[in-house]
Amino acid sequence: MKRKVCVVITARPSYARVKTALEAIRAHQGLELQLVVAASALLDRYGNALQVIEAEGFRVDRTVYMIVEGENLVTSAKSTGFGLAELATVFNDLKPDMVVSIADRYETIAASVAAAYMNIPLVHLQGGEVTGSIDEKTRHANTKLADIHLVCSESARVRVERMGERSDRVYLTGCPSIDLARQALEAEPRDLAALAAAYTGVGAPVDLARPYLVVMQHPVTTEYAEARRQTATTIDAIDALGVPTLWFWPNVDAGSDGASKAIRNARENGRLAHAHFYKNMRPLDFLSILVNSRGIVGNSSVALRECAFLGVPAVNVGSRQQGRDRGRNVVDVGHDAEAIATAVRRMWSSSERPRDLIYGDGHAGRRIADVLATAPLSIEKMLTY
Amino acid sequence: MKRKVCVVITARPSYARVKTALEAIRAHQGLELQLVVAASALLDRYGNALQVIEAEGFRVDRTVYMIVEGENLVTSAKSTGFGLAELATVFNDLKPDMVVSIADRYETIAASVAAAYMNIPLVHLQGGEVTGSIDEKTRHANTKLADIHLVCSESARVRVERMGERSDRVYLTGCPSIDLARQALEAEPRDLAALAAAYTGVGAPVDLARPYLVVMQHPVTTEYAEARRQTATTIDAIDALGVPTLWFWPNVDAGSDGASKAIRNARENGRLAHAHFYKNMRPLDFLSILVNSRGIVGNSSVALRECAFLGVPAVNVGSRQQGRDRGRNVVDVGHDAEAIATAVRRMWSSSERPRDLIYGDGHAGRRIADVLATAPLSIEKMLTY
């Protein structure tokens, strides 16, 4: 009997983080993959991960629309509630042997609570990290609901155990996102212009044969009112620099309306004229863009995770990644246009690209599938102290 | 400015556990009480805590029907989801300065997630205990979502800190349920017959001037299919003993249909002829009944908490209270009719009533109000390691 593994994907970046694990699960003799795509992963304005997932050959078993419009803190909570209610029906229907919940986005707790309450063994990916903000609460609550923990770094492993989880239920697999980074690094050189041409986006054309920046900045949910101002600060810095830039839209989240407005407003006023704006790219394409860039600016976890492995320099802005393990590629700055500009200028002119294997060696997917096929299936747990 | 404290009551036993804290909050100069009554606390067949709460003089600000019928694991999850969605609207409306979530029932996580996601400081009562079952997961997930922890015992305090919570956000207040126990103990002797006559119930009349047992056994959610069988086993034991018994119906929960069926079936077959069945009593009345009983049988936490303070002997059946701190008043047995009957017979004939102050000294309510009035209001937290 194959173990039925139900993976719930709720956002475009989560898919990128888990893709090689999905491939390994699908290929594993002892596993059957059930795929649920939900929340912002279904929405056009956040890149419609569903289309990417299906285009890459996965069969999607269920889709769950759950995002309540408003993009404020009330609707984050409501979306999670409605998602939880529907995922219960989905799990009751699909009868998985285990559910996989990914990382720390707010809506992930919907899958975790549904599985835990329905006595389905819950596997949590990427627990034990520290970042501050609401993600911190969601991530560790997921850990306390989960039966099996697949962590990305040694320090994460230690933290999960210290929180009272049994050490024989914590597996250090590394992060599947690093697997993709490895593929991007090992791949043949690609024609970036052709690659980028496959995505429409808006704004100025950017010549990818010449130096360019990547920007990716998300709203910080515990600083909701600040989202627009913080994005505007980064805009000021990048606009002042005037270098060719690929700018990626923020995730759906409390505050993303504010962040999007800041960008739209800048564009209406003729600013960021050197930037091209993308909603989404397929993970490997995005990584190729990153590998060939002068560096990344913003507050995406990509800057700390994939870019550590790739040796891509990063200017990390603000508190969103606070506490997360980082390599030598990262420079931290506050929400200060001058400080951001200075750090980016230094990055732009440097040729150092230090690599660190903090988040894995690029073989996480296969390791994860092996754990899922063999880990004990139990729903009883108790603090170890 | 008074701090607005929003307390969410979702079940009859939760109200009993928090009543003296509600009184202290209401009486405190620096606090304003907002009361939300939800879930099974609104339902007749679980004792309609709402009526009790209003009868005892509290003003209820909002009621939220959220229990989806079915009483299986799917509907536990769905109820939690719908409750979460509506509590978000309630919090958005009432704009509390902090939300208080109580203990570990499955639906409590709805209030916890809503508050956490809406950047409202979350106070969790009675964290850090260990019991096994789904309550274990819910309780510790509540801890990881909460900003302030009010714990009942020294060992709970240690555990919450070990889970990575800042020690200056963990307050050892004792359990408010012990406050009621203290009142029941210090009260003038009461006319138990008159007291009991105020509750209808069904079954044989029991003479409370003579020795009697109390039974209270809930379904164990991770052993759903077993609920009916486990209840039937206890029925076998109590029926065989044939002593006068006050039997309290189980909580609404996955499995309670099974548990209720076991009881109804027994009654239809003329068994438990010496028992009288109650749905609910006001907390102080129930405690008076306990104090004067020969002891309690089942798996209620009352047996470990209030009864430790009161010195009421208890036969604790099965795994539901596994891991929870217990005093000398408790004897543990498995789901075995013979073992239960033997333990009850011994309890019935013993005169020992050892008291332990594990869960508090009976002044928790006032301490809780003081903490709520003065604790720092912050929503940012991070693991301490």
Next chain:
Amino acid sequence: MKRKVCVVITARPSYARVKTALEAIRAHQGLELQLVVAASALLDRYGNALQVIEAEGFRVDRTVYMIVEGENLVTSAKSTGFGLAELATVFNDLKPDMVVSIADRYETIAASVAAAYMNIPLVHLQGGEVTGSIDEKTRHANTKLADIHLVCSESARVRVERMGERSDRVYLTGCPSIDLARQALEAEPRDLAALAAAYTGVGAPVDLARPYLVVMQHPVTTEYAEARRQTATTIDAIDALGVPTLWFWPNVDAGSDGASKAIRNARENGRLAHAHFYKNMRPLDFLSILVNSRGIVGNSSVALRECAFLGVPAVNVGSRQQGRDRGRNVVDVGHDAEAIATAVRRMWSSSERPRDLIYGDGHAGRRIADVLATAPLSIEKMLTY
């Protein structure tokens, strides 16, 4: 290509009303049956129609728990809302070519709205009747949402057309419940004692070889507070008569808690000692019980529909069936114990059993399947005037 017909069953009596149509759809070359079982049809305390449906060989495609506990008017509305939200997901998943919504229970509008809003042709069964109460509003709202109308009686056909529906979309098929009545009437004599023994129930044994009554009384939703009193009145009448009685529990509905309480209370007080209480029976068994009874008392539509065809005398109490076409078998009385008792006494002693074919000739199921296979599939409609 077979047309996929999705039928949504939300209650035990709805299943009985549609069973022969389900059989005919399943057997039809041009149709594929999709079966969704939802609401009280999933709940043990209302007879768990799901088990009956599966026991009778139907494959159930989806189950949707949607009843919010409370059994008051707030939860009727909330249940409908949550059901609507989930049925949308179900229809999106199953992609039916048409949805069939049955009659007029409050929750039926969930399926109707979901189908209408998703541009799925909606077939409404049993429209055009008049009864008063909330059913009246639900039924005609269903009609206005529906594209195809399958009605039970000539007067219903006329009314649906007068409401502005195109006459070529209104089909007079008769009621499938009459098909079962025909089967019960044409069946070989059955051993009623053996039949009844298959159902547990509670209360006194009733000798089915001797004369007996059937009682079935539901709460009237627009008279919510009255439900308990109205049931108590019927109890008074039946208790006074003291004749052997098979009493069927009420539907889940606003007021059913009150109605159930009235019954439980009577039993606890030793009344209705000549009655046996059943939650549910399979339709054919129930009809056999009816055919052999002295008559039916209460406010069930069965008294007007099946019993008209069968010639079973009926005492119809109160306003619930007000306005519905009735045959010569029915006597109407108010909520007055004396009047009820008098009418029942007369019925008990009479031997007249007049038959009327108002609601069909017993061949509705096959006609319905034929219409579903051939009716135009359109979602555009407009008032005919």
Next chain:
Amino acid sequence: MKRKVCVVITARPSYARVKTALEAIRAHQGLELQLVVAASALLDRYGNALQVIEAEGFRVDRTVYMIVEGENLVTSAKSTGFGLAELATVFNDLKPDMVVSIADRYETIAASVAAAYMNIPLVHLQGGEVTGSIDEKTRHANTKLADIHLVCSESARVRVERMGERSDRVYLTGCPSIDLARQALEAEPRDLAALAAAYTGVGAPVDLARPYLVVMQHPVTTEYAEARRQTATTIDAIDALGVPTLWFWPNVDAGSDGASKAIRNARENGRLAHAHFYKNMRPLDFLSILVNSRGIVGNSSVALRECAFLGVPAVNVGSRQQGRDRGRNVVDVGHDAEAIATAVRRMWSSSERPRDLIYGDGHAGRRIADVLATAPLSIEKMLTY
């Protein structure tokens, strides 16, 4: 005792349609206004009617976020379901004596079902009209759920009665939107440039002292896949004409993503360079803009209702207003760029501005308040035939 009248506003255009009635209710001695703002009326990208409502001095009692993102047919249904569930809680809290539901947007049925199921007398505004599309189903279903009907035109009155409603519950009040039109017509000449400057919008500046067009085109829900193409066709026509144009964004609705995309795409490609795009205006400002325009193009009901009264010429495109009463100001064309352009050219050069009082004389608000204060409050109804 004042009658508590709860009005549910779910969209920007609904507010405009009911504003003078709200004022009259608030001013009426016998009435107390309860205002619930929900659905797209809360969302920035549809003009945030909430802000307008509060800016115009109304106190809002409750807000209900209910739109599930996706803007397809599944999410229309889900949004309605979640809205219904929450409005039930709101009505239970506010305890209105009557609920007012407006017109025919899909989400209006949420308020109608909640009120009907909770035995609250339901008043429906603007029933009895015919338009085709899903609005047609929603509108007449609202009629069948409602107890009191306030209609806008004589032909609507006749239709509501023919649908089986009692004639003494149907009141011909006219449409409150015409009240605003009357105010706009009777107002002193306004400085349109200053008026428009108060709204940001995007696109070319338009000189309002010179001739200009107004465009307003919504997606047609039963032609979902067509929304983008249909909008593109109108874009082709307007772009070809090249005259100064004020273009208003579509409502939130299944299809609005498609419609919005067509507009965004045109703008990115440098088309519609003579147009300025607005999300919303306060009703009176919008009407002043209309009165002074050369005419309106699209499929808004404004073109048929307010513009009939105002004598503003209109080119009505496609099926959305099919069947609705229209005056001499309207020319109908299909989704054909050439036909649209020809009709607009003729309108642009014509000086005829014929007025018709089909939808009222401009005193509907006061009439509505008077009816609400005196109409019988009953929840029992039955077809009149």
